[in-house]
Amino acid sequence: AEPEFTFKLHHMLPPSSTAHTKVLEPWAKKVMKESNGRIKIVIYPAMQLGGKPASLYDQVRKGRVDFAWTVAGYTPGRFPKMTVFELPFMVGSAKSTSMALQEYYEKEMTDEMRDVHVLALHTHAPGSLHVRDKEVRTLEDMKGLKVRVPNRIMGDAFSLLDVNSIFMPVTQMASALSKGVVDVAVLPFEVTAPLKIDELATHNVEISGKRGLYSNTFVFAMNKKAYNSLPKDLQKVIDNNSGIPLAGFIGDEFDKNEKVGRDAAVAAGNEFYTLPAEEVARWRAKMQPVTDKWIKTMNKSTNGRGQALYNEAENLLSKYEKQNGES
Amino acid sequence: MGNVELALLMMAFLLILMAIRIPIALAMLISGGTGYIILAGTPALLSYLSTAPVAKFSTYDLSVVPLFLLMGEITTRSGITSELFRTCNKWVGHLKGGLAMASIAGCAAFGAICGSSLATASTMGKVALPEMKKHKYASGLAAGTLAAGGTLGILIPPSMVLIIFAVLTEQNISKLFIAAFLPGFLAAFGYMLAIAIYVRIFPKAGPRGEKTSLKEKITSLKDVWHITVIFLIVLGGIYLGFFTPTEAAAVGVILTCLLALLNGSLSFNVLIDCITRTAVSSAMIFFIVFGADLFSVFIALTQVPSLGVQYIESAGFSPYLVLTLMLLTYLVLGCFMDSLAMILLTIPIYFPVIMAMDFGFPPTDVGIWFGILALIVVEVGLITPPVGMNVFIINSFDSSLSLKESFRGVIPFLLSDLARVVLLIAFPSITLVLVHALT
Amino acid sequence: MSDTPILSQSEYLGANPVLTWVSRYLAILGGLIMMALAIMVVASILGRLFFQTSVTGDYELVEMGLGISIFCFLPYCHLKKGHVVVDIFTASASPRTLLWLAILSDCLMCFVAAVLTWRLALGGLDAYDYFDYTMILQLPNWIVYAVGCGSFGLLTLNCLDSLLTSLKGLKHG
Ligand code: NA
Ligand code: NA
Numbered sequence: 001a002e003p004e005f006t007f008k009l010h011h012m013l014p015p016s017s018t019a020h021t022k023v024l025e026p027w028a029k030k031v032m033k034e035s036n037g038r039i040k041i042v043i044y045p046a047m048q049l050g051g052k053p054a055s056l057y058d059q060v061r062k063g064r065v066d067f068a069w070t071v072a073g074y075t076p077g078r079f080p081k082m083t084v085f086e087l088p089f090m091v092g093s094a095k096s097t098s099m100a101l102q103e104y105y106e107k108e109m110t111d112e113m114r115d116v117h118v119l120a121l122h123t124h125a126p127g128s129l130h131v132r133d134k135e136v137r138t139l140e141d142m143k144g145l146k147v148r149v150p151n152r153i154m155g156d157a158f159s160l161l162d163v164n165s166i167f168m169p170v171t172q173m174a175s176a177l178s179k180g181v182v183d184v185a186v187l188p189f190e191v192t193a194p195l196k197i198d199e200l201a202t203h204n205v206e207i208s209g210k211r212g213l214y215s216n217t218f219v220f221a222m223n224k225k226a227y228n229s230l231p232k233d234l235q236k237v238i239d240n241n242s243g244i245p246l247a248g249f250i251g252d253e254f255d256k257n258e259k260v261g262r263d264a265a266v267a268a269g270n271e272f273y274t275l276p277a278e279e280v281a282r283w284r285a286k287m288q289p290v291t292d293k294w295i296k297t298m299n300k301s302t303n304g305r306g307q308a309l310y311n312e313a314e315n316l317l318s319k320y321e322k323q324n325g326e327s
Numbered sequence: 328m329g330n331v332e333l334a335l336l337m338m339a340f341l342l343i344l345m346a347i348r349i350p351i352a353l354a355m356l357i358s359g360g361t362g363y364i365i366l367a368g369t370p371a372l373l374s375y376l377s378t379a380p381v382a383k384f385s386t387y388d389l390s391v392v393p394l395f396l397l398m399g400e401i402t403t404r405s406g407i408t409s410e411l412f413r414t415c416n417k418w419v420g421h422l423k424g425g426l427a428m429a430s431i432a433g434c435a436a437f438g439a440i441c442g443s444s445l446a447t448a449s450t451m452g453k454v455a456l457p458e459m460k461k462h463k464y465a466s467g468l469a470a471g472t473l474a475a476g477g478t479l480g481i482l483i484p485p486s487m488v489l490i491i492f493a494v495l496t497e498q499n500i501s502k503l504f505i506a507a508f509l510p511g512f513l514a515a516f517g518y519m520l521a522i523a524i525y526v527r528i529f530p531k532a533g534p535r536g537e538k539t540s541l542k543e544k545i546t547s548l549k550d551v552w553h554i555t556v557i558f559l560i561v562l563g564g565i566y567l568g569f570f571t572p573t574e575a576a577a578v579g580v581i582l583t584c585l586l587a588l589l590n591g592s593l594s595f596n597v598l599i600d601c602i603t604r605t606a607v608s609s610a611m612i613f614f615i616v617f618g619a620d621l622f623s624v625f626i627a628l629t630q631v632p633s634l635g636v637q638y639i640e641s642a643g644f645s646p647y648l649v650l651t652l653m654l655l656t657y658l659v660l661g662c663f664m665d666s667l668a669m670i671l672l673t674i675p676i677y678f679p680v681i682m683a684m685d686f687g688f689p690p691t692d693v694g695i696w697f698g699i700l701a702l703i704v705v706e707v708g709l710i711t712p713p714v715g716m717n718v719f720i721i722n723s724f725d726s727s728l729s730l731k732e733s734f735r736g737v738i739p740f741l742l743s744d745l746a747r748v749v750l751l752i753a754f755p756s757i758t759l760v761l762v763h764a765l766t
Numbered sequence: 767m768s769d770t771p772i773l774s775q776s777e778y779l780g781a782n783p784v785l786t787w788v789s790r791y792l793a794i795l796g797g798l799i800m801m802a803l804a805i806m807v808v809a810s811i812l813g814r815l816f817f818q819t820s821v822t823g824d825y826e827l828v829e830m831g832l833g834i835s836i837f838c839f840l841p842y843c844h845l846k847k848g849h850v851v852v853d854i855f856t857a858s859a860s861p862r863t864l865l866w867l868a869i870l871s872d873c874l875m876c877f878v879a880a881v882l883t884w885r886l887a888l889g890g891l892d893a894y895d896y897f898d899y900t901m902i903l904q905l906p907n908w909i910v911y912a913v914g915c916g917s918f919g920l921l922t923l924n925c926l927d928s929l930l931t932s933l934k935g936l937k938h939g
Contacts, residue, residue: 008367014497014675014679015679016679016682042630044627046675048623048624048627048675049624049627049628050375050379050382050620050621050624051375051378051379051382052382052386054901055378055382058378058892058896058898059374061896062374062892063370063371063374064367064371064374064375073901074901075897075898075899075901076899076901077897077899077904078896078897078898144818146814146820151901152901152902152904155902164814164818164819164820166814166820166824167823167825167826167901167902168825169387169388169825171387171388171494171497172387172388172571172573172825174497174499174500175493175499175500175501175571175572175573176571178499178501178568179501179565179566179567179568180567180568181568181569181570181571181574181814194497195497196497196499196691200499345852346852346855346856347855347856347867347870348851348852348853348856348864348867348868348871349851349870349871349874350849350850350851350871350875351849351850351851351852352849352850353849353871353874353875353878356878357874357878373885376881376882376885377885377886377888377889377892378889380837380882380886380914380918381833381886381889381907381910381911381914384832384833384836384837384910384914385829385830385832385833385834385836385910386829386832387825387828387829387832389832390803390828390829390832393800393832393835393836394800394804397797397800397801569811569815570811574807574811577803577804577807577808578807578808578811580801580804581804581805581808584801599794599797602793602794602797602798602800602801603790603793603794603797603842605797605800606793606794606796606797606838606839606842606843607793607839607842607843607846607848608848609835609836609839610836610839610840610842610843610848611843611848611849611850613836613839614840614843614849615850712854713852713854713855714850714852716850719850729857730853730854730857731857
């Protein structure tokens with residue numbers, strides 16, 4: 001039958017990306033199937049409908065597109081509570097962290113995203129260090145290196161390590177790494193393979209323990225009006241495909257893909273080193289001021305609930321780690 | 328009306344608007360906007376318009392455009408390019424069509440420091456066009472030489488279009504630059520050959536210049552030290568990892584300013600003059616980039632590209648046939664569109680299709696090879712009628728020159744371009760040999 | 767790039783000296799901003815190479831500054847007839863036809879510029895309301911919108927001015 005509702009889903013990655021093939025396409029197909037073909041979702045990858053990745057949230061908010069999937073951390077000033085999951089050494093597996101983030105959103109931060117109908121928030125698997133031509137074993141080895149940081153909070157964190165932290169667009173990163181304009185890229189493996197970073201930075205430094213160095217936060221959202229325009233039974237279809245289960249599904253796909261990316265780096269013969277627990281503790285201690293500052297700033301804007309929010313995030317993450325059998 | 332019909336209709340509308348002297352950018356905004364409204368409604372278009380100009384104008388990767396243009400202006404005014412032209416002329420000027428060949432050599436040398444075709448065409452054009460006129464060159468040949476020579480600005484790295492291509496396809500820009508070198512010099516050689524053949528057929532078109540002694544030839548080389556210094560610093564800086572190819576444009580501008588200050592040719596007034604000229608051409612290009620964005624968003628909304636890809640996949644065409652068809656579409660689009668706009672419009676659609684096909688060599692190589700081929704055919708668009716930006720620029724320098732004459736003068740160079748494309752398709756190793764040797 | 771000889775003998779399209787003056791100095795300002803960006807990039811490179819530091823947020827500064835520069839260039843580009851026009855189909859048209867086409871073109875440009883002025887004003891307000899800041903330096907993006915709004919406003923006036931000039935030409939021709 002002809003679909004009753006045809007929606008546009010816009011995102012920034014190429015159609016060959018995992019997000020497109022393993023997450024958004026299957027999700028759109030599932031919604032179409034469960035609505036008996038009444039909802040059709042056309043996916044527009046690679047910013048085909050214009051704008052910059054950072055503007056995707058606004059596009060879905062204003063209804064220029066009906067669905068958007070994007071990095072929430074592009075506009076850190078806008079979702080301050082959410083950035084707790086961007087703090088150093090905060091995150092675990094993408095699956096558990098995403099479920100925790102989604103529940104944290106439902107409990108604590110619906111106000112920050114009240115202009116859109118959130119389907120799920122999630123993270124990628126924890127990122128690691130990809131070093132060009134130096135063996136990094138300790139904090140001291142980092143001294144003076146040029147580090148491409150993934151977001152503002154990690155920029156602050158790395159600045160505490162006597163490194164030169166540089167933020168540049170992803171599009172510039174490969175050429176910057178290829179000749180040594182930057183020495184270190186802080187990224188998950190899932191990104192290194194498609195950008196061929198694994199060919200350029202062959203020394204991989206990973207973090208031991210169940211918590212990783214950092215992650216970016218993503219949001220998958222629907223326009224409010226579009227959601228409200230649906231009859232109850234179709235809203236139910238959307239509801240059945242959102243929330244904590246969806247966050248867990250997306251996180252799981254990102255974890256799987258992280259393994260694919262890491263295996264590719266192993267197959268390429270890259271060098272791997274895992275920072276031992278005592279060294280990780282030193283890094284953690286050195287980066288602690290970033291977390292302290294976050295709590296202090298949040299205290300100001302939420303009537304002293306900074307520490308409570310931090311604990312909440314921490315507890316939720318532990319809860320899902322237990323539930324998913326990771327601890 | 329189906330989406331395919333709508334896409335065709337709006338393309339026709341675009342052509343009509345352009346034919347009645349509506350500025351290209353404006354024509355794209357109007358036709359693309361109309362199509363957008365039909366497919367997605369007025370509120371969606373208004374929402375697009377409230378952010379798109381800012382998003383398009385403040386794009387890091389495009390910062391090279393005005394910087395290369397400014398660099399071109401400053402080198403022209405500081406006499407650096409006329410010295411370059413004079414030196415080239417000492418070496419090849421005594422041949423039949425020698426001044427034209429010297430212009431091509433000058434364009435190639437200038438192209439090695441500047442990544443913009445328009446800047447190269449206008450920079451060398453200002454110097455070489457009056458010279459050729461003075462020496463009784465056929466005006467068509469003179470204009471054709473400089474319009475085609477201008478494309479060397481992009482064909483020889485650094486190259487604006489390659490930077491954008493690398494960004495769109497997540498390719499390694501350094502490898503692309505290396506890959507572009509041989510085809511770029513092949514282009515310069517092919518253009519000179521075209522001139523040589525042309526003046527053999529029409530001897531009056533390009534008379535010989537005066538002979539110079541070997542000693543004069545060698546001493547003239549010291550006059551091109553400016554260009555050599557900039558070239559070495561920019562290329563060395565990229566190669567040694569001091570800066571990225573995008574940042575190199577800023578380095579180039581500052582170096583040119585310093586050299587021009589050093590030889591005393593850059594007064595405050597000259598600088599202001601260079602700035603206002605850069606302002607005009609930058610605004611012109613970015614306005615087209617914005618118009619092309621709206622038009623390509625409309626095309627994306629029609630889903631015609633993905634339908635086309637589905638069709639190609641189901642028809643089971645051979646990889647080389649698909650490649651040829653794609654390159655042909657560039658030649659057609661190139662008649663009407665700016666090279667940057669074409670790359671922005673088509674690469675996100677074409678590239679995944681090409682990468683999914685088996686050409687008999689590794690995909691990373693295919694990506695680079697396709698990039699260079701696309702670069703060449705896109706640049707051909709700069710010299711084909713009715714919209715040939717390089718021809719417009721050269722034409723604007725000489726009021727006695729008709730556009731028809733200029734476009735006719737371009738023909739030998741077009742043939743040379745086509746021969747080169749066929750050669751590069753038949754022998755991918757011409758493109759890939761340096762990449763394999765150096766990386 | 768393509769001159770319409772019947773319009774005016776002056777170097778500029780349009781006749782209003784105030785608009786011309788403002789457009790020209792705005793373009794120069796934009797160019798100086800661009801030069802400053804180039805200097806900043808080079809300083810950042812030198813810092814990275816020799817002093818283990820670089821300009822914080824250099825990439826953001828380039829993006830914002832570039833956007834502002836391009837906006838500053840637009841009104842002047844129109845006055846200098848900088849926009850590319852295809853003149854191959856109208857090469858043999860009569861001066862009067864060309865004048866009519868110029869009027870049509872100016873009307874459309876005026877309309878588009880006015881719409882964009884309005885939309886960028888709203889876009890800027892939205893950027894202001896929704897904490898649209900750059901990632902590293904937390905610079906407010908509404909500044910670029912404000913410049914854009916002002917520049918398209920000036921462009922609208924320039925179009926009106928050149929439209930008036932063309933209409934006068936119609937009367938006299
Ligand atoms: Na070049
Ligand atoms: Na053309």
